[in-house]
Structures are given as structure tokens and as C-alpha cells.
Amino acid sequence: MAPFEQLTEDDLAQAWPLLSPEDRVAGFRMLRPEEAADFFLTRSTYSQVTILQGLSPNERQLWLRLLPPDDATDVIQEAPAELRSELLLCLDVKTRNEVTGLLAYAEDDAGGLMSPRFARLRPEMSVDEAITYLRRQVREKPETMNYAYVLDREQHLLGVASLRELLASNGTKRVEEIMQRDVLVATERTDQEEVARLIAQHDLAAIPVVDEEMHMKGIITVDDILDVFNEEATEDIQKLGGMEALDVPYMQTPVLPLVKKRVGWLMVLFVGGSLTATAMSRFEDAIAQAVILTVFVPLIIASGGNSGSQATTLVIRAMALGEVKLPDWWQVVRREFKSGVLLGLGLGAVGFLRVAVWEWLFDSYGPHYLRLAFTVSISLLGVVIWGTLAGSMLPFLLRRLGFDPASASAPFVATIVDVFGVVMYFTVAQLLLAGSLL
Amino acid sequence: MAPFEQLTEDDLAQAWPLLSPEDRVAGFRMLRPEEAADFFLTRSTYSQVTILQGLSPNERQLWLRLLPPDDATDVIQEAPAELRSELLLCLDVKTRNEVTGLLAYAEDDAGGLMSPRFARLRPEMSVDEAITYLRRQVREKPETMNYAYVLDREQHLLGVASLRELLASNGTKRVEEIMQRDVLVATERTDQEEVARLIAQHDLAAIPVVDEEMHMKGIITVDDILDVFNEEATEDIQKLGGMEALDVPYMQTPVLPLVKKRVGWLMVLFVGGSLTATAMSRFEDAIAQAVILTVFVPLIIASGGNSGSQATTLVIRAMALGEVKLPDWWQVVRREFKSGVLLGLGLGAVGFLRVAVWEWLFDSYGPHYLRLAFTVSISLLGVVIWGTLAGSMLPFLLRRLGFDPASASAPFVATIVDVFGVVMYFTVAQLLLAGSLL
Numbered sequence: 001m002a003p004f005e006q007l008t009e010d011d012l013a014q015a016w017p018l019l020s021p022e023d024r025v026a027g028f029r030m031l032r033p034e035e036a037a038d039f040f041l042t043r044s045t046y047s048q049v050t051i052l053q054g055l056s057p058n059e060r061q062l063w064l065r066l067l068p069p070d071d072a073t074d075v076i077q078e079a080p081a082e083l084r085s086e087l088l089l090c091l092d093v094k095t096r097n098e099v100t101g102l103l104a105y106a107e108d109d110a111g112g113l114m115s116p117r118f119a120r121l122r123p124e125m126s127v128d129e130a131i132t133y134l135r136r137q138v139r140e141k142p143e144t145m146n147y148a149y150v151l152d153r154e155q156h157l158l159g160v161a162s163l164r165e166l167l168a169s170n171g172t173k174r175v176e177e178i179m180q181r182d183v184l185v186a187t188e189r190t191d192q193e194e195v196a197r198l199i200a201q202h203d204l205a206a207i208p209v210v211d212e213e214m215h216m217k218g219i220i221t222v223d224d225i226l227d228v229f230n231e232e233a234t235e236d237i238q239k240l241g242g243m244e245a246l247d248v249p250y251m252q253t254p255v256l257p258l259v260k261k262r263v264g265w266l267m268v269l270f271v272g273g274s275l276t277a278t279a280m281s282r283f284e285d286a287i288a289q290a291v292i293l294t295v296f297v298p299l300i301i302a303s304g305g306n307s308g309s310q311a312t313t314l315v316i317r318a319m320a321l322g323e324v325k326l327p328d329w330w331q332v333v334r335r336e337f338k339s340g341v342l343l344g345l346g347l348g349a350v351g352f353l354r355v356a357v358w359e360w361l362f363d364s365y366g367p368h369y370l371r372l373a374f375t376v377s378i379s380l381l382g383v384v385i386w387g388t389l390a391g392s393m394l395p396f397l398l399r400r401l402g403f404d405p406a407s408a409s410a411p412f413v414a415t416i417v418d419v420f421g422v423v424m425y426f427t428v429a430q431l432l433l434a435g436s437l438l
Numbered sequence: 439m440a441p442f443e444q445l446t447e448d449d450l451a452q453a454w455p456l457l458s459p460e461d462r463v464a465g466f467r468m469l470r471p472e473e474a475a476d477f478f479l480t481r482s483t484y485s486q487v488t489i490l491q492g493l494s495p496n497e498r499q500l501w502l503r504l505l506p507p508d509d510a511t512d513v514i515q516e517a518p519a520e521l522r523s524e525l526l527l528c529l530d531v532k533t534r535n536e537v538t539g540l541l542a543y544a545e546d547d548a549g550g551l552m553s554p555r556f557a558r559l560r561p562e563m564s565v566d567e568a569i570t571y572l573r574r575q576v577r578e579k580p581e582t583m584n585y586a587y588v589l590d591r592e593q594h595l596l597g598v599a600s601l602r603e604l605l606a607s608n609g610t611k612r613v614e615e616i617m618q619r620d621v622l623v624a625t626e627r628t629d630q631e632e633v634a635r636l637i638a639q640h641d642l643a644a645i646p647v648v649d650e651e652m653h654m655k656g657i658i659t660v661d662d663i664l665d666v667f668n669e670e671a672t673e674d675i676q677k678l679g680g681m682e683a684l685d686v687p688y689m690q691t692p693v694l695p696l697v698k699k700r701v702g703w704l705m706v707l708f709v710g711g712s713l714t715a716t717a718m719s720r721f722e723d724a725i726a727q728a729v730i731l732t733v734f735v736p737l738i739i740a741s742g743g744n745s746g747s748q749a750t751t752l753v754i755r756a757m758a759l760g761e762v763k764l765p766d767w768w769q770v771v772r773r774e775f776k777s778g779v780l781l782g783l784g785l786g787a788v789g790f791l792r793v794a795v796w797e798w799l800f801d802s803y804g805p806h807y808l809r810l811a812f813t814v815s816i817s818l819l820g821v822v823i824w825g826t827l828a829g830s831m832l833p834f835l836l837r838r839l840g841f842d843p844a845s846a847s848a849p850f851v852a853t854i855v856d857v858f859g860v861v862m863y864f865t866v867a868q869l870l871l872a873g874s875l876l
Contacts, residue, residue, distance in 0.1 A: 284729050295715045302714070303704070414852070
């Protein structure tokens with residue numbers, strides 16, 4: 001790119017993650033007006049806030065008014081507290097009232113995602129009237145038009161007609177004849193993950209949100225749900241990695257808050273892990289007699305941790321997708337026990353070979369190498385079975401206790417398995433090696 | 439539920455994951471016809487195949503013809519090889535030709551997701567003509583009608599008009615006056631993750647797929663993308679857990695294939711992990727002199743593994759979301775180095791306290807406990823820094839080499855860090871404890 005060439009939307013989007021807040025605003029101001037609007041609308045809420053913070057109050061008003069009310073609500077929720085009331089005042093009165101209403105909902109509830117702007121019809125209209133009426137509404141309402149909601153005079157939801165069905169129907173039919181009465185709805189308090197599942201499973205473009213008396217409150221559209229999917233998957237993945245979920249994209253989180261999100265779990269795991277030191281101290285005599293035993297400790301506990309990590313990952317993801325529910329725990333135990341036995345036999349066999357081959361090649365383990373090989377492979381079998389069981393059951397236990405099952409991270413499971421692995425290995429050793437190495 | 443009561447769609451959906459293939463088909467046959475259709479259409483491709491396999495050829499034809507061509511293609515791709523040609527023959531000639539065309543694309547390419555049924559307009563139509571024309575098309579085409587694509591006689595894509603814009607426009611305007619010419623497109627070979635990103639970022643309801651000469655081939659709709667999001671997140675999460683991604687939901691994967699997906703990585707990690715045994719053997723003399731050293735080995739290597747797991751998870755997810763790209767590696771190194779130093783100092787301090795407090799309470803470590811405490815805490819600092827750096831760089835390295843960065847699973851990183859941790863710990867011990875414990 002030659003210097004002073006016109007900056008394009010794509011250039012800026014490419015460089016965005018690497019720019020400081022000041023450079024972002026400067027770059028944004030260099031865009032041509034029509035590109036700037038598109039650029040602003042396709043940014044994440046977080047980036048929109050960054051841009052707005054850097055602009056003058058007049059510019060802020062211009063850009064904030066571009067957003068539909070549900071997105072404006074997200075921006076105001078994300079903005080620093082001191083900026084919020086000023087941003088609210090930037091909106092026109094009608095939108096401000098809608099946004100103030102939406103701000104009352106928690107961000108993760110259906111109410112926090114919904115837009116109050118949707119297409120309405122009356123049941124007694126003819127299809128032709130409905131289409132004409134929609135053509136008028138669409139000029140005023142920026143939100144989706146895939147479905148028109150049929151409401152009575154008290155705003156009760158009677159049914160829904162997709163634009164496709166309206167267009168495909170004979171123009172003289174009445175709306176109530178063609179509308180679908182059996183409507184899938186969310187309430188204001190439905191969790192956003194549940195809404196996402198409903199929309200995905202039934203391939204909807206939007207879902208209506210109602211209160212307990214079926215009064216229509218707004219709609220949630222599929223494009224808001226795409227963001228929910230990504231957010232929820234990111235949260236789960238970060239928790240699985242053994243940390244708190246970040247609220248802000250990785251590259252935009254400064255180092256100190258990043259460390260804060262990580263240090264908590266690291267400390268918890270460290271304290272849990274220090275039990276391995278306590279456990280090993282109890283076997284100090286055995287270690288002193290047979291130092292060779294200790295060299296396999298990291299390998300054995302890592303194998304338990306790895307198989308536990310696999311099991312917990314599988315179960316947590318299946319739970320998030322709704323494939324596995326609490327009552328299925330016994331079936332999961334049976335599956336994981338069988339898997340654990342097979343995996344443990346496999347690793348046990350390889351462990352046996354490892355000891356035998358090293359003895360044959362390097363003469364490493366002395367005359368009792370066969371007993372040592374059995375100790376290693378039996379411990380591997382036990383620790384892998386325990387790892388898969390602990391890893392698969394921990395998410396159930398956490399959910400049962402009301403915690404997020406995704407907190408059963410791979411490191412968490414590994415720590416639990418480590419302590420058990422140490423005790424198991426030295427106990428097997430004392431049984432098998434008594435009178436020889438010990 | 440009383441026996442012999444009518445089975446509902448919801449009952450069956452609830453029980454579904456727990457049923458055998460035979461019971462699924464039996465349950466499906468018990469649904470009332472209107473519920474059965476809805477049930478069939480909202481199942482996953484995998485479940486649709488299960489149902490079709492259990493039905494008679496006549497029933498199969500009935501149900502398969504319910505599916506739009508892109509979904510029928512997915513079913514045929516997923517079906518066992520011996521069933522495929524029979525399923526193809528169930529389709530009517532027009533759909534069969536469309537499906538045969540779609541089968542040529544890989545499932546993960548844009549071509550494999552697209553539907554050949556979309557609404558077309560000519561540029562010279564008036565808006566009123568266009569709406570009337572669409573009302574006729576919509577009766578024949580089951581796919582989305584959010585956008586109408588404006589094509590010339592050779593099927594080149596000239597522009598796109600959303601149904602909203604058409605409805606909102608003056609009826610006498612010409613389509614080419616209101617259509618948007620600057621259309622975002624995918625090509626047949628665009629990866630589905632990239633398509634998902636385009637659709638999500640620009641809040642599209644559908645994206646057109648074209649060949650190199652801008653001939654219109656089909657569209658990909660947002661509901662297909664929801665499935666892609668979930669699939670891709672599931673794949674990444676399972677890989678992060680240290681295994682191959684399953685192709686089929688967890689509860690529907692029989693134990694043997696499940697074990698097969700897990701055993702490969704477990705073996706690789708085992709062989710890698712057995713390097714810790716080799717490394718520790720080199721320090722056998724030190725261990726024999728100071729058995730107390732060994733009790734901290736699991737704790738120290740686990741801390742490195744945990745901090746590595748956090749770092750690799752953060753980077754892999756940021757890569758999947760497009761927040762971090764290959765050229766950003768140096769910025770990530772700097773961030774993770776700083777984070778690693780802070781986290782390492784924190785854990786090092788706690789490790790120091792752990793040794794000091796235990797000495798004070800239980801007299802565990804003898805007169806040289808201070809040196810031991812320094813050894814533990816310096817090793818912790820080193821291993822945590824190494825863990826965060828290795829964990830954050832491994833995904834870059836894998837991507838650079840053309841592998842999937844998500845293969846840098848938590849267990850993989852932990853294994854790399856373990857070997858380093860053992861060497862680091864005993865080396866520090868030999869330096870600090872020479873002349874005292876050693």
C-alpha cells in the first residue's frame with residue numbers, strides 16, 4: 001500500500017487487532033463515509049464502544065443512532081459507567097425508551113438479546129392487505145421481516161406468518177387462515193443458550209419473546225444467536241483450559257486482567273496438586289530403597305491426566321449441545337468404564353514393553369525388571385480407568401451442585417488424578433516388589 | 439405417562455439419545471404424521487440416516503423427498519456406502535441431478551453446504567413485477583427468500599436485492615436501480631469456517647456461491663451455518679481435550695470407535711511422556727541422595743502443564759475466531775512472557791511458603807529447607823514461563839507447518855512441559871543444593 005492512499009475498510013479490519021484505541025479511532029475517521037458505516041456496524045460490541053469513546057459527542061450521536069435498539073443496548077451495557085447516561089441521551093426519545101426497557105434484562109437472558117421492533121399484523125386482515133401493510137412497516141422498521149406476528153388488540157401473540165407463506169398464499173385469504181398458531185416462543189428469562197438451541201434446532205430466522213400472559217415483547221433474530229454461539233463456545237473452551245472466561249477478546253485484554261483471570265485457578269490447582277507432595281512423602285522409605293520407581297511417576301500420572309482430559313472434554317461438550325443430561329450419568333459411567341479398561345490395557349501393554357525393551361537394550365532396571373514392568377503396567381491400567389471415570393463424572397457432579405460443568409477443566413481433572421495416581425502406583429509397588437526391590 | 443398414551447414429538451426427542459437404532463425407528467413410526475414430519479426435519483443428519491436405514495424402501499422415498507437438496511445431499515453423504523445409490527434413486531429426477539452435483543463437493547467446502555434453489559430476478563424488471571414474480575417462485579422453491587439474486591441471461595451474478603428492500607421500494611423502480619451491486623460472495627472451494635465467519639460478521643441471512651467467472655451456483659443460508667459453528671466448536675474442543683474429533687455425537691458413538699479416536703493421541707503422549715522417565719534416570723544419583731526432592735516433581739511439572747494449557751487454549755480460540763493470525767506471533771510471545779513471569783512469581787512465592795510452612799509445622803525437610811524452598815520456587819518460575827511460552831507458540835508452529843492449531847491440546851503441551859520441568863528442576867537443585875543436600 002502506497003503512503004497516503006485511501007484507507008479501505010478491509011485494510012482497517014486487518015490491522016484492527018494490533019491497533020491501540022487511539023489508532024483505531026484515527027483509522028476509523030480516515031474511512032470514506034459509506035465504508036465507515038459498514039465498518040462500524042460489523043464490529044463487535046466491544047470495538048463499537050472503543051470507537052464511540054474516542055469520538056466527539058456530536059459524532060457519537062451520529063454513529064450510535066445507526067444501531068438497532070438491541071445492539072445499542074449492548075453497546076451501552078458494555079460502555080464504562082461514566083459514559084452510559086451520555087450515550088443514552090444521544091438516542092432519539094423512542095429508541096431511548098426501548099433501550100431503557102431492554103437494559104433491565106440481564107445480558108445472558110432472552111430479554112437482553114431481543115429487539116422490540118418487529119412486524120405486526122391483525123388476524124382479520126386479508127393476505128393482500130397484509131402485504132401492503134408490511135410494505136409500509138418495512139420502511140419504518142429496520143429489523144428483520146422474515147416473520148410477521150399476528151397480535152390481538154391487547155398485544156397477545158395469536159400466531160405467526162412467515163413472509164414466504166404470505167407471498168405464497170392466495171391474496172384473498174385471511175391472515176388467521178394461513179398463520180401458524182403453534183408458535184415456538186421464548187420468555188424474557190429464558191437463558192440465551194436455550195434460545196440458541198431452539199433457533200438452531202428448528203432452523204428459525206427469529207423467535208418471539210413473550211411474558212407469562214403471552215404478551216408479545218420482542219423478537220430475537222438468528223444473527224444475534226450466531227454471536228451467542230461463538231460467545232458460549234469461547235467461554236466453555238477457556239474454562240476447559242483451566243481459567244476463568246475472558247469477557248473481552250484475547251488480544252484486547254491487557255496483561256494484568258489476563259493474569260487475574262488465570263491466576264485463581266492456577267493457585268487452586270497448585271494447592272490441590274501439592275497433595276501429591278504429601279502423598280509421595282508417605283512413600284519416602286520406598287523411594288529411598290528403590291529410586292528407580294520414581295522415574296515412572298510423571299509418566300503414570302500424566303497418562304491418568306490425559307485420559308481424564310479426554311473424558312471430561314467429551315462429556316462437557318455433549319452436555320453443552322444437550323446430548324447428555326443429568327439422568328444419563330449411569331450410562332456414561334458404563335461407557336467410560338469400558339473405554340477406560342480398553343485404553344488402560346493398551347497403555348499398560350505399551351508400558352510393560354517400555355520397561356522390558358529398555359532393560360534388554362540398556363540393562364536399566366536390574367534383575368527384578370519383570371516385577372517393575374508389572375507394577376508400571378498395572379498402575380497404568382488403574383490410573384487410566386480412574387482418569388476416565390473421574391473425568392466423565394466430575395461435570396455431572398458440578399452440574400448437580402449447581403456449578404458450570406465446564407469448570408471441570410482438563411487441568412482440574414489432571415490434578416485429581418495425579419494424587420490418586422501417586423498413591424496407586426506406590427501401593428501396587430509395595431505389593432508386587434515386597435521382598436525384591438522393596 | 440400412562441401406557442399406550444399417544445407418543446409425542448417431545449417425548450421421543452427426550453428419549454432419543456438413549457434409544458437403540460431399532461427403538462428409534464419404532465418410536466418414530468408411533469408419532470402422528472404431522473409430528474413425524476417436524477420431528478424428522480429437525481433431527482441431525484446422523485439421526486435422519488438412522489431413521490431412513492430402519493424404514494422400508496417405500497417409506498424411505500416419502501421421507502427423503504421431504505428434505506431440501508442440500509440436506510438430502512448431507513444424508514446421502516453420511517449414509518453407509520451400500521445404501522447411497524438406493525437413496526439417490528428415491529429422489530425425483532430434478533432433485534437427483536441437483537444432489538449428484540452437490541455430492542461432488544467436499545462436505546467442509548462452501549459447495550458442500552450450498553443449496554441450488556434460490557430466488558432469481560432479471561435486472562430490467564420493475565419492483566412490482568419482481569414481487570409478483572417472487573410470489574410465483576416461492577410456491578415452487580422451498581428455500582429461503584430473504585434475498586433475490588439478479589442474474590443476466592448467462593447466469594452471471596449482477597447484484598442482490600433483499601426482500602425487505604423490494605417491499606420498501608417504489609413499485610415502478612427497476613430492480614437494477616435498487617439492487618446492491620457490491621455483493622459479498624463465497625466460491626465453491628471456500629472453507630465452511632470462512633463462510634461462517636463472513637455470514638456472522640456481516641449479519642447475513644444467506645450468501646451466494648459463485649464460480650471464478652461469477653456464475654451463480656447456489657446459496658448458503660444462515661441456518662446451515664449455525665450447524666457449522668457448533669460442529670467446528672465441537673471439533674476444536676475435542677482436539678483440545680487431546681483426542682481426534684468424533685464425527686458422530688458422543689452418546690451415539692459405540693465404545694470401540696470411541697476408544698479408537700482416543701487411543702492414538704494417548705499413545706503419542708505416552709511415548710512423549712516416557713521421555714520424563716529417561717530424563718529422571720539421568721538424575722538417579724541426586725534422587726538417591728535427596729529423596730525429598732522427588733516429592734515435588736509432580737507438583738512442579740503439573741504447574742507448568744496447567745499454565746501451558748491456559749496459554750494454548752487462549753491462543754487456539756483467538757485463532758479460530760480470527761482475532762490472532764500468524765504474523766501476530768511476536769506480539770503474543772511478548773504478552774505471554776509477561777503473563778508467565780507474573781504467574782510464575784505468584785506460584786513461586788506460594789511454593790516457597792508451602793515448603794517453609796511445612797518445615798515449621800511438621801519439621802519435614804531438615805536443616806537445608808531454605809535451599810529446598812528456593813529450588814522449588816525458582817523451578818516453578820521457570821517452568822511456568824516455559825509453559826506459557828510453549829503453550830502459546832505451539833499453535834503458531836502447527837499452523838505454520840500446515841497442521842490444525844487445535845491439535846496443540848492441553849495434554850500435548852503438558853507433555854512437552856513435563857520433560858523440560860524435570861530437567862529444569864533437577865538442574866536447579868544440583869546448582870543450589872550442591873554441598874548441602876546433594
